[in-house]
Amino acid sequence: MRADARRNVEGIRRAALDVFRTGGLTTPLDEVARAAGVSKGTIYHRFGSRTGLIDAVVEELVAARIGDIIEAVDALDGPLLRFEEYLLRTWLLQYDEPAANDVLMRVPPDSEPLTTLFERACQFGRRLLHEAQTAGVVRADLTPDDLTYLILERGVIVRACDQQTRDDYHRRLDFVLRGLRAARG
């Protein structure tokens, strides 16, 4: 690979990080190209497809954020707190980072890094759900699929209702959490 090509690859990666950060993983590749100072064709030449480009940046862009949540939530006390805090932080991440939202919603075509990332978040959530249900603090009729849906739903909402303020969004999340608690809790 020639030196200029290597430079371009790096430039495109940086540009993608930047553009995807604010616009999500579905931003037109022309914008990435413009930000990188190359043409659209070069991106396709270097990364094969949008998916290829995403795979090249998703780790740095999203994995860390999800890892942070898992780590922080895992350190909390009490199954209800952990469960609710996990959902809350994930939902807020979906609001704050369109790219993370895209991963959680499985918007881009599946690929190995994306699946890995998604599964990691998913598994963790299921563990928390199970613990919380065992402790009797969360509705027993909530299924792992429901959990996935709760996150998917929120993603859809974030995408569609982009005019709502973060504060309003946050306040309304509390309504949803309440609905998931066990009746006696």
Add this chain to the structure above:
Amino acid sequence: MRADARRNVEGIRRAALDVFRTGGLTTPLDEVARAAGVSKGTIYHRFGSRTGLIDAVVEELVAARIGDIIEAVDALDGPLLRFEEYLLRTWLLQYDEPAANDVLMRVPPDSEPLTTLFERACQFGRRLLHEAQTAGVVRADLTPDDLTYLILERGVIVRACDQQTRDDYHRRLDFVLRGLRAARG
């Protein structure tokens, strides 16, 4: 207006009722045209725009359904039951009738009949919310705007997650309703 034109107008209206019923108010007009056995141009000639066509059918298509809900719910006993049943039925209507969903989400450009219809549903909901809050059975921090949002959100979800079964959808609505009740309820 010539006889064939009058026939066509009626045919287009019928076709629109049919097509919009299953596909919502954003179905491509070519489909309506095909169903009516005319060309797209004729629709534009006769109704001016998609909005014009919608106005011509929305009454028959949606108003009745919303009216039914208001009537049925109004006859129920107890402010909590009325409030919850109103939301539940509206949410199910959104699932069952894409066209009604479009109206409730204000998808098509505003027009007088659409606004009227929307406001009617909205006012009724606000009344029920107020009654329920006065009775102390629904969270006091729920605002009328939240109510609008709860319906808008559901609309977005219905549109995006069209693979979920009605039963699952219905079951999950219960989670949401629980979250809206007053803490002691």
Add this chain to the structure above:
DNA sequence: CAGCAACTTGACGCCGCGGCCAAGATAGTG
């Protein structure tokens, strides 16, 4: 039955985006 006004048609331009590729530019080597 002629002739015109009313009516209908369907192809066309437009838009934004995705993906591709022939032609031109350039880095690095002998």
Add this chain to the structure above:
DNA sequence: CACTATCTTGGCCGCGGCGTCAAGTTGCTG
């Protein structure tokens, strides 16, 4: 310096839907 393999460019096509209009057709009237 010249040459070639590598690389980049940007224009082109496809897609799906909207809205329009010149040209062709048809109902109605005298």
